[in-house]
Amino acid sequence: MGTSPSQIKELRQNSLIADRLSSSREGLVWKWEWCDVLTQEEELDLLKLKELLLDINLNLNCADRWRWIPGDAGLFSVKSCYNFLVQFVSAENLNPSLLEAVKKLWKNDVPSKVNVFGWRLLLEKLPTRDVLASKGIITNPHEICCVFCFRHVEDCCHIYYHCKFSQVVWSAIFKWLGCSITIGEEGLNHFVKCGDLVKGHRVRHLIWLTTNWCLWRLRNNIIFRGEVADVSKLIDNIMAVSWIWFSGRAGRKSTFSFADWCTNPIACLQSI
Numbered sequence: 001m002g003t004s005p006s007q008i009k010e011l012r013q014n015s016l017i018a019d020r021l022s023s024s025r026e027g028l029v030w031k032w033e034w035c036d037v038l039t040q041e042e043e044l045d046l047l048k049l050k051e052l053l054l055d056i057n058l059n060l061n062c063a064d065r066w067r068w069i070p071g072d073a074g075l076f077s078v079k080s081c082y083n084f085l086v087q088f089v090s091a092e093n094l095n096p097s098l099l100e101a102v103k104k105l106w107k108n109d110v111p112s113k114v115n116v117f118g119w120r121l122l123l124e125k126l127p128t129r130d131v132l133a134s135k136g137i138i139t140n141p142h143e144i145c146c147v148f149c150f151r152h153v154e155d156c157c158h159i160y161y162h163c164k165f166s167q168v169v170w171s172a173i174f175k176w177l178g179c180s181i182t183i184g185e186e187g188l189n190h191f192v193k194c195g196d197l198v199k200g201h202r203v204r205h206l207i208w209l210t211t212n213w214c215l216w217r218l219r220n221n222i223i224f225r226g227e228v229a230d231v232s233k234l235i236d237n238i239m240a241v242s243w244i245w246f247s248g249r250a251g252r253k254s255t256f257s258f259a260d261w262c263t264n265p266i267a268c269l270q271s272i
Contacts, residue, residue, distance in 0.1 A: 009034050108202060117216065118205070121160070195208065239261070
């Protein structure tokens, strides 16, 4: 029938709920065997548990079964879960320009995980260090700095558009693309201006997505693998990854080579 709550302080670790809860004429009877005195917080949790189970009727002749309460048939579905969660979420009015940008984002023919990443970036919902600190996951104030410059708090705007390291990377990318975009642009404006460089919808933001994706991966590798930030190495990685995505998907109809991609990516993108 399942294991008992608060197993850490339960005298018999393998006890069942049936061992601790039974029915009588007076109602539910609890039979706890704690190996230690409960704290005040644990007493409150136990009280909440008892309140939840007040209307439960135990039937020894029926086997236990799982039932998804929000679903009409007692079965789980993504739709029923979504409808259940929507009840507790207040509606958020998004900028119409942002909604239009998100629609254009999903048209890019890149790996789905990259599109999801780009969507989270546009909405500023990435797990940056400032977000982790606000949720109590990071508690050391020295750990909320940007891993590239170590001078400012790491949030989406800083790590992608304001950090000196990222600005050098974007300058190199714009030089590779043969264009000039104001370094100060960020977020939505940055996305739109990069997209205006290419006519094809399926590859319009391919390089924008690749650059941000590779920046994020480098950021993670610095944190978890001790990698060193190297602009030249990152640019080479961006060019290689974007070529793989271009040639493997959108570039099937293109006759351009990787050498052409390295010298004139805009011509390659507009050839399909």
